[in-house]
Amino acid sequence: xxxxxxxxxxxxxxxxxGVFTGYLVAGLGAxxxxxxxxxxxxxxxxxAGLRSMAADLASPAGEVGAAGRVGSQNVFEAxxxxxxxxxxxxxxxxxxxxxxxKAAEAQALERENARLKAVLNLxxxxxxxxxxxxxxxxxxxxxxxxxxxxxxxEDGVRPGMPVSSPLGLIGRVLEVGRRSSRVLLLxxxxxxxxxxxxxxxxxxxxxxxxxxxxxxxxINLGINPIKLGDVFVTSGAGGLFRPGTAVALxxxxxxxxxxxxxxxxxxxxxxxxxxxxxxxxxIAVIQAPSIAEAEEQLAEEDEEPAADPAATPAxxxx
Amino acid sequence: xxxxxxxxxxxxFGSRINRRSSRALAYGLPWLSIMVGSLAPWLPVxxxxxxxxxxxxxxxxxxxxxxxxxxxxWAGLPLGLFDDLFSGQPLGSGILLFSLALLVVxxxxxxxxxxxxxxxxxxxLPLLLFYLAVAALFSGAALTMVQLKAVLPQLxxxxxxxxIISRMVAVLDRLRLMRVRRLG
Numbered sequence: 001x002x003x004x005x006x007x008x009x010x011x012x013x014x015x016x017x018g019v020f021t022g023y024l025v026a027g028l029g030a031x032x033x034x035x036x037x038x039x040x041x042x043x044x045x046x047x048a049g050l051r052s053m054a055a056d057l058a059s060p061a062g063e064v065g066a067a068g069r070v071g072s073q074n075v076f077e078a079x080x081x082x083x084x085x086x087x088x089x090x091x092x093x094x095x096x097x098x099x100x101x102k103a104a105e106a107q108a109l110e111r112e113n114a115r116l117k118a119v120l121n122l123x124x125x126x127x128x129x130x131x132x133x134x135x136x137x138x139x140x141x142x143x144x145x146x147x148x149x150x151x152x153x154e155d156g157v158r159p160g161m162p163v164s165s166p167l168g169l170i171g172r173v174l175e176v177g178r179r180s181s182r183v184l185l186l187x188x189x190x191x192x193x194x195x196x197x198x199x200x201x202x203x204x205x206x207x208x209x210x211x212x213x214x215x216x217x218x219i220n221l222g223i224n225p226i227k228l229g230d231v232f233v234t235s236g237a238g239g240l241f242r243p244g245t246a247v248a249l250x251x252x253x254x255x256x257x258x259x260x261x262x263x264x265x266x267x268x269x270x271x272x273x274x275x276x277x278x279x280x281x282x283i284a285v286i287q288a289p290s291i292a293e294a295e296e297q298l299a300e301e302d303e304e305p306a307a308d309p310a311a312t313p314a315x316x317x318x
Numbered sequence: 319x320x321x322x323x324x325x326x327x328x329x330x331f332g333s334r335i336n337r338r339s340s341r342a343l344a345y346g347l348p349w350l351s352i353m354v355g356s357l358a359p360w361l362p363v364x365x366x367x368x369x370x371x372x373x374x375x376x377x378x379x380x381x382x383x384x385x386x387x388x389x390x391x392w393a394g395l396p397l398g399l400f401d402d403l404f405s406g407q408p409l410g411s412g413i414l415l416f417s418l419a420l421l422v423v424x425x426x427x428x429x430x431x432x433x434x435x436x437x438x439x440x441x442x443l444p445l446l447l448f449y450l451a452v453a454a455l456f457s458g459a460a461l462t463m464v465q466l467k468a469v470l471p472q473l474x475x476x477x478x479x480x481x482i483i484s485r486m487v488a489v490l491d492r493l494r495l496m497r498v499r500r501l502g
Contacts, residue, residue, distance in 0.1 A: 022391040023421075029395035030417035036410025041458055047409040054403035062360040139406025140358065140365035141372045141472065143457040143465055146406045147364055187367070189459040210465040212367035266364040 045175075052177030055148055059180040062136030063150050094268070101167055101246045101263055104231040108198040108244045129273040131155040135170075135266060138185070143210055145188035147171065147266060151274060152179045160240060162275050167264035168246035169193070169234060170272055185266060186247070187212050194237035195247050197230055204257055206232065206247055214248045216257040226250050226258045239279030330492065337497035347494040348388055349397070351487070352377040356401040367468050371476035373483075374401040375449055378416060380480070380487040382423050383438040394420045408458045415449050439480060446476045 040046055133151035151157050153176050161173045163183050171185040184191050191208040195216065202225050204216045216232065218224065230250040236243030248260035319326050327335050356374030363370070378397060382389055394417030401412035426441055427433075450469050455461060 023424075026391035026394065026417055026421050026424075029392050029398075030414055030421065032395065033398060033410045033413030033415070033417055037408055037414055037456060038410070040408035040410055041456060044408065044458055050409070051403055058357060058360055058404065061357075062362070135364050137360040137362070138364040139368075139404075140361070140363055140370040141368060142359075142406035143368050143454040143469065144406045144459060145368075148359070189462060189465060209462070210367065210459075211468040212365075269364065 048175045052152075052175050052180070052182065055180045055182065056152070056177040059136055059148065059150055062148060063134055098166055101231070104198045105168075105233060105244055105246050108233045108246075111199075112244050129275050130161060131157055131274040133157075133272055133274060135269055135272055136180070138266065144190075145185040145208065145210065146174070147183045147185055148180055149173075149183055149272060149274070150180055152177045152181050154178055155274075157181050157274050158277075160277055162241045162245070162277070163272050164245055164275060165264045165266075165269040165272050167269070168248075168262075169241065170264055170266050170269065172240065173274065186214060186262060193241060193247060194235045195232040196235040197226070198233045198246075199230075202226065203235055203237070204232065206260065209259075212262070213251070214260045214262060215254075216248070216250065216260050218257045221256060224253060224255070224257065226253055228253065230258075231263070232260060236278060240277055242275060242278040331495050332497040334497070336501050338499045338501055339495050339497050340499045343496070343498060344494050345388075347490060348381045348385070349393075351490055352381060352397055353400050356397070356404060359404045359406065368472055369475070371446075371472060371479055372401075372405070372449060372453070374405070374412075375416065375419070375446075376476060376480060376483045377487065379419065379423070379442050379445060380484045382420065383435075383442075384484060384487050384491055386427060389420070391420055391424060392417075394418070407453055408456065411453055411456055415452060419445050419449065435481070435484070438484075439477075442480050443477055446480075447473060450476070 036047075131151040133149040133155070136148050136150050138147040139145065147170070149157075149163065157173055157176050159173050159176055163170045163172060169186060171183045171188075171191065173181050174184045175182040185208070186193060186206065187208040187210065189208050189210050193206045194203065195206045196203045202218070203220070204218045204226075207215045207217060209215050216226065218226070228250055231246060232248045232250070234241040234243055234245045234247055246263045248262055250258040251261045252259040327333060331339065352374055355377035358370060358373040361370075374397070378389075378394075394415075395413055398413035398416035399409075401416065402409045405412060422445065423441065430437065450473050454465055454469050459465075
């Protein structure tokens with residue numbers, strides 16, 4: 001197609017000026033974008049309010065769509081899920097899968113109980129979920145892995161709370177809007193969860209890999225004790241996640257751990273539970289100023305000795 | 319005349335008598351459809367890995383190629399901002415990438431004023447590669463090899479989807495010029 005008439009400015013001075021202004025404004029727009037990008041990379045929380053406001057506005061549409069999504073694994077199966085005839089079969093399969101995970105979780109709980117009773121003589125009650133919500137969307141084209149859920153500040157959701165499905169842990173709340181919130185999925189490369197093997201005390205960190213799997217890194221290096229098919233559950237270290245929630249299944253053994261598959265594939269999840277932060281101490285750590293800010297404060301206060309004995313662990317403050 | 323052929327006084331854009339196309343539809347539909355493309359994260363698909371193409375960006379490119387001059391050069395600023403609100407990228411990356419893409423297409427258009435769809439597609443390829451690479455690079459997380467590998471299928475899917483999206487935009491373009499306003 002030839003240039004549109006408005007672009008052939010020729011001798012017309014006014015038209016030339018218009019074209020020039022267009023370039024100028026577009027260039028300024030690009031510069032503004034670059035500046036905003038640098039700001040949000042340095043301080044990721046700067047525009048959280050704007051984002052959660054937009055998410056609140058769009059969430060009703062997402063909820064309608066989420067109601068139609070049924071047990072499915074990935075994008076293509078999600079589309080196929082709408083037309084699936086043998087839904088009965090899928091339902092049975094899912095029940096078996098839930099049962100298998102529950103068995104592993106129960107095993108882990110048993111051990112946990114025995115250990116707590118033996119060592120601490122501590123009775124831990126069942127935690128009641130803060131809210132029940134729908135997974136209404138995820139950033140499916142970005143390299144980051146965030147999801148949106150249909151519960152927000154009004155439902156009692158706060159940043160840092162773990163989000164789980166009947167099949168296991170999904171992630172934790174990152175930003176909270178009025179009626180919706182943004183969840184950092186376990187597969188995001190910034191997510192890190194302390195885990196242990198369900199059957200014994202092999203501890204590791206589960207790091208997200210952006211391709212949908214997790215990387216398990218053992219804390220005690222040496223001979224790698226992980227075997228294919230080992231189930232890993234949260235260990236409770238760091239205080240955010242209740243111990244004994246199923247997380248991942250080892251699929252491939254590496255030198256310092258394993259590559260693991262997520263047990264609760266968020267694609268197959270409809271309703272999720274938002275649970276309270278397990279240890280109240282972790283809440284204090286989350287609300288405390290970051291290490292850099294604390295150091296600044298200390299520098300200002302000069303002679304004051306370091307006040308916080310629970311030196312902020314990297315997991316809790318992110 | 320009407321009895322012989324009821325469509326004798328109309329063309330593909332509707333009746334030519336007593337009807338006029340609406341200004342709001344003609345100028346609003348491109349913006350609206352690109353914004354709907356940016357809302358793709360609200361699709362009921364929860365992806366454990368980045369698999370879906372950036373629909374907002376694809377729609378922007380398609381509109382730019384199908385109707386040059388319809389979107390102003392500065393359209394990348396508001397549309398990129400809207401995309402950033404939902405895409406999960408740090409705010410600003412959409413503004414920057416949308417604006418740069420529009421500028422690049424503009425410059426290429428000056429050099430190659432007569433283009434076929436094939437050339438448009440060929441231009442969309444490096445633009446999409448640049449978009450996905452920069453988006454992955456400045457996603458706010460440390461870049462790993464795995465992440466780069468995950469971008470490849472996404473790029474492939476975007477490139478394959480581009481002709482289909484262009485076709486959809488062409489249909490929307492006809493809808494855009496429909497004579498919907500009744501005169502008198």
